[in-house]
Amino acid sequence: MPWKKLLAHVTGSIDEELRLRNEYLVTENRILRSKIKGQLRLKDEERRALAIIGKKLGRKARETIATIVMPDTILRWHAKLVAHKSDGSSYRRTMGRPPLSPKIEAQILRIARENKTWGYDRISGALKNLGHRVSDATVANVLKRHGLPPAADRKKETTWTEFINNHMDGCVGSDRFLRHGSM
Known part of the structure; x- marks a missing residue:
C-alpha cells in the first residue's frame, strides 16, 4: 500500500x-x-x-x-x-446563377463599346462563339450597371471616324470629293 x-x-x-x-x-x-483600453x-x-x-x-x-x-x-x-451543423446547410447551393467573372464582364463591355450597333442578343452570341454561355439578360444587366445604353441609343452616338472604320470595306471605292449633278 x-x-x-x-x-x-x-x-x-x-x-x-x-x-x-x-x-x-x-x-x-x-x-x-485592466491595462488595455477598449474592446x-x-x-x-x-x-x-x-x-x-x-x-x-x-x-x-x-x-x-x-x-x-x-x-x-x-x-x-x-x-x-x-461545431458542425447537422442540418445540411453546408451542402446547400446558393440560389440563382453563379456570379459573372470580371474577365467576361470586361469582354462584354469591350464588345459593346467596339460594336455600337450590336444588341444584347448579338453580344451574347459573340460570347457564345468564344466559349462563354451568357444570356442576353445578363448582357443587359452588365451594360446597365456600367452605364452603357442599349444598342439603339448607342448607334446615335457614333462619330464619323467610327462610322468610316466600321464601313471601311464598302467605302474603299467611293469618292467623297466629286460632286455629281447640276451646278
Missing part, C-alpha cells in the same frame, strides 16, 4: 501546481486586461481556439476564467466556428 500513498502524494502535488499555475494566469490576465478585436482563429478550450471547461470555470468575453459568447463561438 505504500505505492498508493506515493501516487496520492504525486497527483496531489501535480494538482496543486496546476491550480497555482491557473490562478497565476487568471491574475496575470486580469492585470493585462479587443479577435480573429476567427483566436475565437476558435478559445471556443475549443472554453467548451471543455464547466460553466463555473468559464465564469471565473473568461475575462475577455462572457461565458455565453464562448459557447456561441463554439456553435458557430467549431
Whole structure:
C-alpha cells in the first residue's frame, strides 16, 4: 500500500501546481486586461481556439476564467466556428446563377463599346462563339450597371471616324470629293 500513498502524494502535488499555475494566469490576465483600453478585436482563429478550450471547461470555470468575453459568447463561438451543423446547410447551393467573372464582364463591355450597333442578343452570341454561355439578360444587366445604353441609343452616338472604320470595306471605292449633278 505504500505505492498508493506515493501516487496520492504525486497527483496531489501535480494538482496543486496546476491550480497555482491557473490562478497565476487568471491574475496575470486580469492585470493585462485592466491595462488595455477598449474592446479587443479577435480573429476567427483566436475565437476558435478559445471556443475549443472554453467548451471543455464547466460553466463555473468559464465564469471565473473568461475575462475577455462572457461565458455565453464562448459557447456561441463554439456553435458557430467549431461545431458542425447537422442540418445540411453546408451542402446547400446558393440560389440563382453563379456570379459573372470580371474577365467576361470586361469582354462584354469591350464588345459593346467596339460594336455600337450590336444588341444584347448579338453580344451574347459573340460570347457564345468564344466559349462563354451568357444570356442576353445578363448582357443587359452588365451594360446597365456600367452605364452603357442599349444598342439603339448607342448607334446615335457614333462619330464619323467610327462610322468610316466600321464601313471601311464598302467605302474603299467611293469618292467623297466629286460632286455629281447640276451646278
